[in-house]
Amino acid sequence: MYKKIKFTENTLQVLSLFTNDFNREYYVREVEKLLKISPRTAQLILEDLEDKGIIESKTKGKIKTFKLNSSKFTQRYLAFVEQY
Incomplete structure (x- = not known):
């Protein structure tokens, strides 16, 4: 069953980061600095995308990467994001 994803401007920007290099890992502060959004907004978007199964996380020490x-x-969602 498909899961509903809220496509806000910030969500699309976060997803577009991952389309530049499909194997690249990002951490919350990196996303926040690249997109000039608050750390909390970046964290909420990344956690929401993780809950939906679009991204996955890995913890290295105290740092959680996505x-x-x-x-x-x-792949279906990325096809939509690449049009953005």
């Missing part, structure tokens, strides 16, 4: 999930579900 990378693109390589599922067909994710």
Whole structure:
């Protein structure tokens, strides 16, 4: 079953970061600085995308990194984001 994702401007910007390099991992502060959004906004968007199965996280020490999930579900959403 498809999960509903709220497509805000910030969500699309975060997803577009992951389309530049599909294997790249980002952490919250990095996303915040690249997109000039608040750390809390970046964290909420990344956690929401993780809950939906579009990205996955990995914890290294105290740092939580996020990378693109390589599922067909994710590919459908990326097709939409690339048009953005």
